[in-house]
Amino acid sequence: MTETLNDNGELYGVVAEFDDVTTLCNAAEKVREAGYTKWDCHTPFPVHGLDDSMGIKFTKLPWVVLAMGLTGCTLAVLMQWWMNAVDFPYDISGKPQWSLPANIPVIFEMTVLFSAFTAFFGMWIANGLPLWYHPLFRNKRFSRVTDDKFFVAIEAADDLFNSAQAHDFLKSLGASDTEDVYHSAESAGLPGSLKGKLVVMACLATIPLSMVYNSYGKTTTEPRVHLVPDMDKQDKFRAQGQTSLFADGRMSRAQVEGTVAQGDLDDHSNNVVNAAFIDRGEERFNIYCSVCHGFDGRGDGAVHRRATELADAGHASWIPPSNLILDLYAGQSDEELYSTITDGIRTMPAYGGQILEKDRWAIIAYVRALQMAQKGDSVDTTGMTSEQRGALLFDSQTCSTCHTVNGARLIGPPLNGLLGQEITLDDDTTLVIDEKYILKSITNPMAQARKGYPKAMLEVELTDEDLTDLLNYIKSQK
Amino acid sequence: MTSNLRLTGDYQAGDLAPRMKRIGLVLAVLGLGAGAAMGLTGDADAKTHFWFAYLVAFCFVLMIGLGAMFFTIVGHVVNTHWNISLRRLAELTMGALPVICLFGLAMLLPFFDHEVDIWQWDTINSGGTHAVEHGSDHGGVGAQSLSDTLDHAEHVHIVEKKAAYLNRNGFIFRLLAYFLIWAWIAKFFLSKSAAQDTAGDSVDNVLRMKKVAAPMIFVFALTISFAAFDLIMSLDETWFSTIFGVYIFAGSFLASNCWLVIMSKWLQARGKMTDVINTEHYHDLGKWMFAFTFFWGYIAFSQFMLIWYANIPEETHFYMNRTMGMWQNYSNLLMIGAFFFPFLALLSRHVKRSTNVLCGLAVYVLFMRYLDLYWLIMPNYHRGEIIDNPFGLVEISLAIGFIGLLLFGIARNAGKQSLLPINDPLLAKCLGHKNL
Numbered sequence A: 001m002t003e004t005l006n007d008n009g010e011l012y013g014v015v016a017e018f019d020d021v022t023t024l025c026n027a028a029e030k031v032r033e034a035g036y037t038k039w040d041c042h043t044p045f046p047v048h049g050l051d052d053s054m055g056i057k058f059t060k061l062p063w064v065v066l067a068m069g070l071t072g073c074t075l076a077v078l079m080q081w082w083m084n085a086v087d088f089p090y091d092i093s094g095k096p097q098w099s100l101p102a103n104i105p106v107i108f109e110m111t112v113l114f115s116a117f118t119a120f121f122g123m124w125i126a127n128g129l130p131l132w133y134h135p136l137f138r139n140k141r142f143s144r145v146t147d148d149k150f151f152v153a154i155e156a157a158d159d160l161f162n163s164a165q166a167h168d169f170l171k172s173l174g175a176s177d178t179e180d181v182y183h184s185a186e187s188a189g190l191p192g193s194l195k196g197k198l199v200v201m202a203c204l205a206t207i208p209l210s211m212v213y214n215s216y217g218k219t220t221t222e223p224r225v226h227l228v229p230d231m232d233k234q235d236k237f238r239a240q241g242q243t244s245l246f247a248d249g250r251m252s253r254a255q256v257e258g259t260v261a262q263g264d265l266d267d268h269s270n271n272v273v274n275a276a277f278i279d280r281g282e283e284r285f286n287i288y289c290s291v292c293h294g295f296d297g298r299g300d301g302a303v304h305r306r307a308t309e310l311a312d313a314g315h316a317s318w319i320p321p322s323n324l325i326l327d328l329y330a331g332q333s334d335e336e337l338y339s340t341i342t343d344g345i346r347t348m349p350a351y352g353g354q355i356l357e358k359d360r361w362a363i364i365a366y367v368r369a370l371q372m373a374q375k376g377d378s379v380d381t382t383g384m385t386s387e388q389r390g391a392l393l394f395d396s397q398t399c400s401t402c403h404t405v406n407g408a409r410l411i412g413p414p415l416n417g418l419l420g421q422e423i424t425l426d427d428d429t430t431l432v433i434d435e436k437y438i439l440k441s442i443t444n445p446m447a448q449a450r451k452g453y454p455k456a457m458l459e460v461e462l463t464d465e466d467l468t469d470l471l472n473y474i475k476s477q478k
Numbered sequence B: 001m002t003s004n005l006r007l008t009g010d011y012q013a014g015d016l017a018p019r020m021k022r023i024g025l026v027l028a029v030l031g032l033g034a035g036a037a038m039g040l041t042g043d044a045d046a047k048t049h050f051w052f053a054y055l056v057a058f059c060f061v062l063m064i065g066l067g068a069m070f071f072t073i074v075g076h077v078v079n080t081h082w083n084i085s086l087r088r089l090a091e092l093t094m095g096a097l098p099v100i101c102l103f104g105l106a107m108l109l110p111f112f113d114h115e116v117d118i119w120q121w122d123t124i125n126s127g128g129t130h131a132v133e134h135g136s137d138h139g140g141v142g143a144q145s146l147s148d149t150l151d152h153a154e155h156v157h158i159v160e161k162k163a164a165y166l167n168r169n170g171f172i173f174r175l176l177a178y179f180l181i182w183a184w185i186a187k188f189f190l191s192k193s194a195a196q197d198t199a200g201d202s203v204d205n206v207l208r209m210k211k212v213a214a215p216m217i218f219v220f221a222l223t224i225s226f227a228a229f230d231l232i233m234s235l236d237e238t239w240f241s242t243i244f245g246v247y248i249f250a251g252s253f254l255a256s257n258c259w260l261v262i263m264s265k266w267l268q269a270r271g272k273m274t275d276v277i278n279t280e281h282y283h284d285l286g287k288w289m290f291a292f293t294f295f296w297g298y299i300a301f302s303q304f305m306l307i308w309y310a311n312i313p314e315e316t317h318f319y320m321n322r323t324m325g326m327w328q329n330y331s332n333l334l335m336i337g338a339f340f341f342p343f344l345a346l347l348s349r350h351v352k353r354s355t356n357v358l359c360g361l362a363v364y365v366l367f368m369r370y371l372d373l374y375w376l377i378m379p380n381y382h383r384g385e386i387i388d389n390p391f392g393l394v395e396i397s398l399a400i401g402f403i404g405l406l407l408f409g410i411a412r413n414a415g416k417q418s419l420l421p422i423n424d425p426l427l428a429k430c431l432g433h434k435n436l
Helices: A021-033 A050-054 A061-087 A100-126 A141-146 A163-172 A192-215 A275-293 A302-312 A334-343 A357-373 A386-396 A435-443 A464-476 B016-039 B044-077 B084-095 B097-112 B120-125 B129-138 B152-162 B168-197 B204-231 B244-269 B279-310 B313-322 B327-346 B349-353 B355-380 B393-414 B427-431
Strands: A008-018 A039-042 A150-155 A177-184 A422-424 A430-432
Touching: A008 A021, A008 A141, A008 A163, A021 A039, A021 A050, A021 A150, A021 A163, A061 A100, A100 B279, A141 A150, A141 A177, A150 A163, A163 A177, A275 A302, A275 A357, A334 A357, A386 A464, A435 A464, B016 B044, B016 B393, B044 B084, B044 B097, B044 B168, B044 B204, B044 B244, B044 B355, B044 B393, B084 B097, B084 B168, B084 B244, B084 B279, B084 B393, B084 B427, B097 B168, B097 B393, B120 B152, B120 B168, B168 B204, B204 B244, B244 B279, B244 B355, B279 B313, B279 B327, B279 B349, B279 B355, B313 B327, B313 B355, B327 B349, B327 B355, B349 B355
Parallel strands: none
Antiparallel strands: A008 A150, A008 A177, A039 A150, A422 A430
C-alpha cells in the first residue's frame, strides 16, 4: 500500500491506476457506460481517442469565440466611428472623418484580441481553472500521472457512487491499483498568514496610485525625476545650447568659410521660369499650400473653411490664411515671399524643411501666375456707400487677418466701439480714441501703439478716399 | 516502418492514367485551338485580348503547380507527417510544371508581333513609336487616360530607368531560368520520392529530399516572387508593389490546397486511395484553405491600404484602373467572393470535416483564384479606359485548354509509380493522424 496523508477529511472519491493507454480507454468506455457522470481521466500526455471513449462532447467554445470575435469587430467599428466622426471630429487637410479602409487594421486587431482572450480565458473557465488545490494531489501514487501512469477518478459526489462497488468495478476494468482519496481536513480556503500578507501587499500597492492621484493636474517647481539619466541628458549639441568646446561658447556653428552645404550650390540664379517650372510650382503649391490658401490662392482652402466653421461655433480661434491675390502680396518681392515660405509668418509654420529650395522658387513663380491671372477681378463699387466700400477694404487689405469687429481679440485689438474708448499706450499714458487716432493708427501704426498687443501691424498705403471709407466703416461698428 | 502497415487499398493509377492523359490532351487541343481560332484571327485588338487571356489561364494553372511545389518542399522542411498520403498527389501536380511552362513560353511571342501590345515596357524600350500609336487608338500609353496621372514623357522616363531589369533579353533569360529551375525541382522530388517506394529499409532518399528541400525554400520564394514581378506586375510597367510576390504566393498555395482536395475526392470516387486519405487529412487541407484565404485577404488589404493611405499618383492608378466602370464589379466580387464568403464558410470545423462540402468550396475557391488573376491582368487591356466586360469564350476555352494541359501533365507521370509514397517512414504516423 502506498502512504497517504493523515489529516483526511471528507471522501473525495476513488482513484484507479492503469498501466497503458489501451486499458485506460477501454476502462473509460466502461465507466461511461456504467452511467457515472462525475469522473475524469488523468494522463501524462494527450491521448487520441480518449475524448470519444469518455463521451466528451466537442467543446462549445468556438461558438463563444465567434460571438466575442464579432462583438470585438462591431465594437471596433462603433468605437472608431464615435471617436473620429461624432465625439471629436478633427479635420486633417479636408480628409473625410469616417473612412473604412483606415479603420480596418483596428477592427482586425480588436476582433483578434476579443477572440484570443475569449478562447484563452474561456478555456480556463471551461476547465474550472484557476484551481489552487485538488485532493488528487494528496495521493502519492497519483504523482506518477506526469510520468508513466494513467488514472481514472470517480468522485464521491456522483449519484451512483459507492466506495466498495467503485473499487471492485475499477479493478475489474484492469486497474493495477485503486485507492480512496480524501479531501484535506483543513479548509480549502487561503491560509490565514497568506491573507495577512495579501492585505499588506494590497496596502503597499495603493502607494504609487495615491502618489499619482496626489500630483495629478498640479504644477511643481521641483525638477523632474530622471529615471533614465543617460537618455534625458545626452552628450550632444543642441541648436541653441552652450558649450565650452568653442571659444564663442555656442553649440551651433556657422558654415565654414568658402564651403557650400549640400544642395545649396543650385541657387535661385540658375532657375529659369518657364512652363515646366511653373507646372512644378503648381504641383507643389497644390500639395503644400492649397490646403490653407486654396487652389486659387485666395485663402479659401479646406482647412480654412473647416476651421472657420469651428471658430464660428465657438470651438476654436482661427486666424485666416492670407489672400495671396491681394495687391499687398502682389507688391511683395519674390524674396519676401521666399522668406515667408521658408520661415513661416504669424501662425503659418515654416516650410523650409519640407519644400526644396528650388521648389519654393517654383511655388513663387506659380503664385505670381495666380496673381496675374486673377488681377482683373476687381469689384464694381459704384453706388456703394462709403461704409460698404470700407467694409470691402477691411477684408481685402487684410485688416481682418488681425482685427475683428465683434469684440473678439485676434492679434490686434477688436475694432468695434472704438470712439470714446479709453486705452493705455505702450508708454503707459492713457488716451481717449478719436477719429484722428484711428487714422494715425492706420497710416503709421507704431507711433502710438497700444499696450498689450504685439507691434506687428504692417503699414498700408491707401488713398485719402480709401482712408475715409475705412474710417467710416470702423466708426459704424459699435 | 511499413512492415507493420497493412495497406490493402488501391494506390495505382492503373488505366486512369492513360485515360486522363487522353482527356487532358483533347481538352488542351480543343481549348487552346478554339481560343487561338477566336483570338488570333481577329484584328490587333482581338489578338491583344487573346494574349492577356492566355496569360491569365497560364498563370492560373502555373499557380496550382507552384503551390503544390511549396506543399511538398515545406512538408520536408518541417518534417510533417500528416501530408504524407497526399504528398505524391502534390508531387504529380508539380510534375505537370514542365508541360505548363512549355506553353507559357508562348508569352514571348507578343514580342515579335508588332500589332500586339502586351509587354508595353518592351514597346517603349524599342522606340515607343508603337506605344504612341496604340495610345492614340486605345488610350493606352500615349494618351492621357482617365486614371493615368503621368504624362507620356514621365512614363517613358520611368520605363527607361527600369530598363536595366525590364528589358527583352533579361526577361527571356529570367523566364527560361524560372521554368528550368521549377522543372528541375519537380523532377528531383518526384523521382526521389518514387525511388523511396522500392528502397526497402533505406531512408537515404528521404534524407536527401529533406536536405535539398531547405535551400529550395529560398529558391522557390525568389523564383515565384520574381516570376510574379515579370509575368504580372510588369504589365503595368510604371507600377510597383514590393508585397506582390507574397500576394501571388498566397494565392498559389491556396489554389494548390483546393486542387489537392478535388484530386483526392476524384480519386476516391474511383476507388483509389480510399483508406489512406480520411477526414483528418481533408480537415487539414481545409485548414490550409481557410488560413490562406485569410492570408491572401490580409496581403491584398495590406497592399491596398498602404497605397490608398499614401495616395501617391504613381501607385494609386493600379486601384483607380480597377475601380473604374465595369472593373468596380470585379473588385467588389473579388472582395466578397474571394475573401468574405470563403472565410466565413471555412470558419467552421464541421464544414472542413464534411468532405463533400469542402470539395464544393475547393472548386469555388479555385474559380475565385482565376478571378483574382483576371482582376490583376485583364485591366491592363485597354488600361485606364471604361470598357465593356471583355470576359467571353476566348477566356473560357483558354482556361479549359490549360486545365487540360495540367491534367495531361499530371497523368503523364501518374502511371509510373504508386499514388501513395508507400514506403515513406512517416506514412504510418500519417495514417494514424488525428486532429484534436
